[in-house]
Amino acid sequence: MTSPWTLSPQDVDPVSWFTGPRIPILLSLAGVIEGLFITLLYWDRWSNIPLQFVGLALFLTAGWLTTSGGRPHRPRFGVARSSGILLVGCVGVVSSALGTIGGTLPVEQWWPNIALGVIIVVISPYCTPRNLLISSIPVVLFSGVLGMLVFARAQDFWPPATVFLLGAGPTTIGAAAGIVFSYTVVSRTQAMLDTAAGVEEFYPTVEPLDDAEQRDRIARLSARIAPFVERIARAGVITDADRALAAQIARRLRSELVLESDRSWLDVVAHKSGMIVSDPARLADRMNESQRAALQGLLVAAMDSSVVDSQTVLIELRAQSDGSTAVALSIDVDLPEGRRLVLLAPYYLTLKTTVEDLSWDDGRSLLMRFRIPPS
Numbered sequence: 398m399t400s401p402w403t404l405s406p407q408d409v410d411p412v413s414w415f416t417g418p419r420i421p422i423l424l425s426l427a428g429v430i431e432g433l434f435i436t437l438l439y440w441d442r443w444s445n446i447p448l449q450f451v452g453l454a455l456f457l458t459a460g461w462l463t464t465s466g467g468r469p470h471r472p473r474f475g476v477a478r479s480s481g482i483l484l485v486g487c488v489g490v491v492s493s494a495l496g497t498i499g500g501t502l503p504v505e506q507w508w509p510n511i512a513l514g515v516i517i518v519v520i521s522p523y524c525t526p527r528n529l530l531i532s533s534i535p536v537v538l539f540s541g542v543l544g545m546l547v548f549a550r551a552q553d554f555w556p557p558a559t560v561f562l563l564g565a566g567p568t569t570i571g572a573a574a575g576i577v578f579s580y581t582v583v584s585r586t587q588a589m590l591d592t593a594a595g596v597e598e599f600y601p602t603v604e605p606l607d608d609a610e611q612r613d614r615i616a617r618l619s620a621r622i623a624p625f626v627e628r629i630a631r632a633g634v635i636t637d638a639d640r641a642l643a644a645q646i647a648r649r650l651r652s653e654l655v656l657e658s659d660r661s662w663l664d665v666v667a668h669k670s671g672m673i674v675s676d677p678a679r680l681a682d683r684m685n686e687s688q689r690a691a692l693q694g695l696l697v698a699a700m701d702s703s704v705v706d707s708q709t710v711l712i713e714l715r716a717q718s719d720g721s722t723a724v725a726l727s728i729d730v731d732l733p734e735g736r737r738l739v740l741l742a743p744y745y746l747t748l749k750t751t752v753e754d755l756s757w758d759d760g761r762s763l764l765m766r767f768r769i770p771p772s
Contacts, residue, residue: 401584402527408473409586409750421467421519425460428515429453432493432508439502448496455489456512460519467523471756474523479532486516487539494547504548504555504563510540514571521575522582529579533572541565622646662689663712670700672710680714680722684769688751695744699728720771724752728763 436449443449459482465471466478493509517533524532544564551560625646629639663681667674674681684692700707709729717723748767749755755767 401580401587403525404583404587405474405525406522406579406582406586407467408525409583419464420522421463422460424515424519425457425463428460428512429457432456432512435506435508439506442500442502443496444499445496448492452489452493452496452509452512455485455492456509456516459483459485459489459516463516463519463523467520473754474520474525474528476528476531479520479524479528482520483513483516483532483536486513487536489513490540490543494543497547504544504551504560507544507547507564510544510564511567511571513540514567514569514574517568517571518575518578521579524575524579526576526580526583529572529576533568533575537565537568537572540568663692663714666693666696670696670710671707672696672700672712673708675711675713678714678716680716680769683722685751688748688769691744691748691751695726695748698744705729717768721753722769724767724769726765728765 432449432453436443436446436453440446462482462485466474466482490509490513493507497507513536517529517536521529541561541564545557545560548555548560548564555563625639625642629635663674663676666672681689696710696712699705700710706729709727711727713725715723745755745757745765752767753770755765757763757765
């Protein structure tokens with residue numbers, strides 16, 4: 398499924414979120430500054446000031462977790478990760494609530510529900526609209542109910558429904574804004590990409606052998622067969638030894654032809670470059686043209702670099718029970734993280750738009766993982 402409800406803005410346009418990785422922490426910092434301002438403005442209205450600062454620290458932690466989890470080499474956000482970040486925000490709301498009960502703060506000036514709405518907006522670029530909707534509904538209800546409990550005294554002046562809305566309102570606005578933003582970016586980006594493509598793009602497949610290799614193979618076969626056939630023609634007699642030799646030549650030819658027919662396009666790339674491929678089931682042939690072109694671009698970029706030894710490049714493909722294909726790519730890159738990112742980022746981001754669950758583990762060896770969905 399590739400509807401606007403099942404993709405995040407980062408999925409359809411990874412470059413934009415690659416170039417602005419600090420946006421979540423900056424937005425979270427803005428929410429924290431707003432909370433700090435209200436805390437200082439109503440200093441004498443809280444029942445416990447330190448708990449307000451604990452809540453501020455938790456909201457800042459939620460922003461940092463989003464920034465860290467949204468980096469381009471991390472797997473895509475799912476319900477579990479977005480819910481975990483929202484849970485940190487909810488703990489921040491509880492901390493502030495415990496420091497508000499018994500005070501005299503007006504319900505309309507309670508800042509944690511605003512910060513919680515900001516956290517929902519912060520995760521929206523990395524979350525699908527569907528997952529964001531699933532994660533935010535309990536959070537909206539939680540903020541409204543908690544607001545009624547904290548400001549039970551205010552219900553003598555405000556109706557209970559109004560107190561609920563004052564507690565849940567900012568969080569609801571944040572959730573609605575995040576969902577609309579995510580859906581709009583995905584749908585418009587998809588429409589723009591479809592318009593730009595016009596018709597389905599064609600990526601030429603890798604030819605099994607180029608002309609030079611074909612001529613070389615024909616020459617090798619001729620060198621082995623022609624003398625034998627000429628000798629039989631001159632003798633005019635076929636002996637048992639000739640039959641045995643002919644059978645041996647036939648078996649070798651058959652083995653080579655079977656081997657050639659069993660080579661995937663990735664095996665051909667490995668044959669030319671020297672990298673190691675583990676794909677006994679020829680799962681590479683299940684990749685579509687876009688996936689092949691993106692992966693080949695990444696491999697060629699890596700092996701053309703002077704800091705990469707092609708003999709250290711290893712790619713493995715394994716079938717999964719759900720019909721998908723798990724791929725692991727290991728590359729030894731003798732570069733600092735920043736320069737390594739500059740080398741591979743354009744090809745990595747292109748690959749990310751064509752496969753699922755793409756991530757990498759950084760270290761002496763760059764270990765990249767992704768999944769090819771079932772055809």
